[in-house]
Amino acid sequence: MFTYRYSQPNEYHFSLDSIEAPLSISNWNAKNGIEAARVLDLCAGCGVMGFEYFYRNRRLQEIQFLEIQKDYLPHFNHNKKLVIEDFLRTKQFAQISTPTFDFQNLNYKEIAQRTDWSGYFDLILCNPPYFRPGQGKASPSEFKNRCRFYIDASFLQLLEAILISLHIKGSAFLLLRPLDNHGYDVHQELSQFIAGRASYESIGNIRGTDLIRIFKTR
DSSP states (O other), rough: GGGGGGOOOOOOOOOHHHHHHHHHHHHHHHTTTTSEEEEEETOOOTSSSHHHHHHHHHHHHEEEEEOOGGGGGGHHHHHHHHHHHHHHHHHTTTTOOOEEEEOOOOOOOGGGGGGGGOOEEEEEEEEEBBBOOSSSOOOSOOOHHHHBOOSSSSSHHHHHHHHEEEEEHHHHHHHEBBBGGGGHHHHHHHHHHTTTEEEEEEEEETTTTEEEEEOOOO
């Protein structure tokens, strides 16, 4: 199966959320007649969510993969090679050009400095960390902790990055894990932060994690 050929660090493996969410998003967009040309995979890791979405939407022009941990880069490059080879082997229309797949080694709070990305992306995919500092059990591995915890930037800074880079007619899809047992109402936090700038709706649930669509209202 194509989706299990991805290279990934031995230290931290992607979950099935990153496989199932792009399928749900692709189906939702198809049902609602939505097409995207420019995509951002935020907190991209080795690129699984973006590549999975592209696997089902071959007319995309560009996917930018933003990831703070450079350790993912060799795995991303391996996966990119697989995806492009598969695309060139199976594409049905000669006029479809190979999309741009770029790995951006950035903290998402730095998106505010990318003026070329302001309101740029038609579609944003995001499977972010889920724990706040002090929640859950920390690992001896700094790499693994950065995958699971908001360490380098906060949840609210993630939302701000989404709002800055999302096109006025675009959609951002975010996996939002409930944190009620840690005393956080993540839906209330999301709603209050984006109020007056964007709205959100739940479009499904992926293995106990809410799949949220954020869209701008002004």
